[in-house]
Amino acid sequence: MSVNITTTRLTVRCASQHVRAGTPTCKRRTFFSSIFSGPSTVKRRARRDEESPALPTPTREYHPTPIPHEKLIHSPANAGQVDAYPVKTIAVSIEENLRTFDTVFLRDSCTCPRCVDPDSKQKLFQTSDIPQEIEGKARTVQDEKKGWVVEVEWQNDVPGYGPDHRTTHSIDWLRRALNTEVELRGGVRYDDRVLWDRDTITKNNKWIDYADWMSQDTVLFDALTHLNKYGLLFLKNVPESETSVVSIASRVGTLKDTFYGRTWDVRSKPKAENIAYTPQFLGLHMDLLYTSNPPHLQLLHSLRARTPGGESFFSDAFHAAAKLNEQSKTHFRALCTFPVTYHYHHAEHHYHYTRPTIELHPYPKYSEPTNLALHRVNWSPPFQGPFEARIGGESQTALRNYLAAANAYEKLLSQEENLFEYRLKEGECVIFDNRRVLHARRAFDATKGERWLKGAYVDDDVFFSRLRVLEERLEGRWVADGVVRPVV
Template sequence: MALNLTTKLPLRVVFSQSARLLPSRCVRPASAQRTAPTRQFWSRPSPAQQQIQPEHLVHDASNEGQLDGKPSKHVAVSIDGDPRVFDTVFLRDSCTCAQCVDTSSKQKLFQTSDIPQDLEGICRTVVDKEKGWMVELQWQSDVAGFGPEHRTRHSIDWLRRAMNTELELRGGVRQDERVLWDKEKITSNNKWLDYKDYMAQDEVLCDALSHLHKYGLLFLKNVPESEESVVDIASRIGTLKDTFYGRTWDVKSKPNAENIAYTPHFLGLHMDLLYTSNPPHLQLLHSLRARAPRGESFFSDSFHAAHQLHTQSAFHFRTLCTFPVTYHYHHPTHHYHYTRPTIELFPYPKYSEPTNLAIRHVNWSPPFQGPFEARIGGENQTNIRNYLAAAHAYDKLLNAEENLYEYRLEEGECVIFDNRRVLHARRAFDAQKGERFLKGAYVDDDVFFSKLRVLNERYNGSWLADGVVRQAIK
């Protein structure tokens, strides 16, 4: 049962944004001899306190919008001892009651634009037996169709998270769990998982996706000999990405190949589908036949090489962040075309100082590059020459022996890697002396991060989005 405990709360619990910060004890008439206790409102009241009858606070121009006071456009809630101001538009828009959010689909039943611009609210605190202390608001000039009985409630834990999230987003400091690696580090930290454990245990899947997010590379062993196995592996994460190659695709040598990957020739470090607007986040390759000599796969952490480049030459690094490179797939039945810089950074708010380079994506796929279309040179233009010098330096780092992890996939093994970070390549092989056959699939970024957040919230009590960690709230 909700209890109105306004008499036992500090004056600073809820107040108008225009009000100055006041002492933490309630103002009472001179005739009142008792002093309000200093208990913070998120502590659960004792049974004796729950029996106290509500008494009105004294109101004047300094504390309009106070508990049981006049309506206000802003309220402040004491969070960890400090008043935090919230606009009532935000509190109203975030209402999750059954009138505002459909209980099954969890989708809003009103629009933000439905909220009147003169919205004001009267606030009080209540106690919920499951969520603890909550703020409850009664609205003046509510959304059309909502009656005077409508109330909005927010837990203190939820308000704390909302405030912390805003402060971290505004500050521009990103939480980044990614681990940069070279050959030595990935050799010692790489993860191999058994197929059956991966498929049957959500805890193992959580560990797998967390490792993929950190390192961008993961291997499975004992995968069944079936062309559908890669579908099963990818489906544990979510929906497969369907492209013009199909929902899955074969990597094997064939005549008149439309892709260099379908030949026995050496294939250098690259990423897939950079000629599309949203290249796949994950790539999966399941080895069904590994009977041709050679054909080793090797991988390189493009983020690690980018950090090395920044240390060696900030000028080269900036060049790769700004110079536009065109990628294309131009065939009679398919024509894809997209231009992007080699290195993409997360944006930062004005005046903020990033604590790291905050690399969002690297785009590197020489086999699928098209002709440059901008900054292509002139008598007094050096952009393309600057790009050439930067590309030379970056390619040298990507292919440095100490940065390459090489492994020959055996039959029954599957590699999963972050296509937007980890570059992959393959040594040449002799197709005349045996068969080499891999089954491939893609998973998009939205699908991957959705599953990762669900599992992290379930097993770790938090989830990450936009570089900010959110604690799980009941």
């Protein structure tokens, strides 16, 4: 790294663990000092020269005389130097606000080539390797690429690192760390998902040409963004090949391999092991809820559509959940807490998993329908097993409460105005969010033609990885845990 040391214009101060005798102090508590500093640490706070003096209070000591060492920060003879002795917390002025960082955090976040492999981007030391007594001396330097950075020299460093090891963090990176911390703790999630009924999805749905999906990253990004917002997307002009669905899914990432295989066929056959492989009506459901990590995306490519009937229809489970919350908080809470068992029990396969109907993110806000912090919905009546908990005796009401809630929820899911119905034509492919959008199929007459869909799954990690890569590349930002994070 090329570094030019110059007279700093950025205020950076170190908070010493011990206040030197005779040094005036100004006690100031900040939000981040309570996060990063232990109760035994005595903070030294210096006021900016241009800051208006605060009135003395019983809990604050006021000293109008500036701390002597603050004058040295802007001295040309002492360019870049902040303190001559090591400390356990380092305070940095970011956007004219004093922010405090624990030296453990700064050391653990080091990205120098000795700490993070430049090629694999993997960490070369463990957080547990950092000594409890680690301390650092900080100064500001100007980097040709990063601009102003904070450089820390370590004492009691991780074993194996010599006295020449330095850690540098740009002001932009430190600002991002602070903003992410605040947003994660605040519990207000960034969420651009659109809850839809039939009219909304009919107006806003997207049809993407297969060739554009396969060749243009901008089209793929627009499609995946739409899929993340609405949970439903259609492709057209898909080649008539059993491998086309593999090509489509591979643009997102690796296919999910299940006991059905990497791909599978939805077509009528005798003695079917799955109701989907019959011509019978198949109600609204999600796939593989009996596994520990059900697939995020489901893809269905229509190879044959030559039989009467067999129309597909879809319903937004998030929209129905929001409506249920408006109608009855009691019903909503029942679906968030009551355990429902799903299973797939055959001679060669025995899958079993219990989960609530509605899963929320850890910090929900209930003020707006679109801010319910909905994470996933689990609804698959054909694959439901016997209840294993709260089935109780005469004094137990949980099962009855769940029954009432499930009945109210099903009515919302299947209301005609909430259903989007479409009969896939040959050469078309539907992609939908299997943890949000329910799918179903009307009965068809298998004696009067052939209906054949080729299916595949993609996991949530794969989908969001691809979406974030495209977000970073095309928009200079990415989203995780409900927080927008700029690329630094």
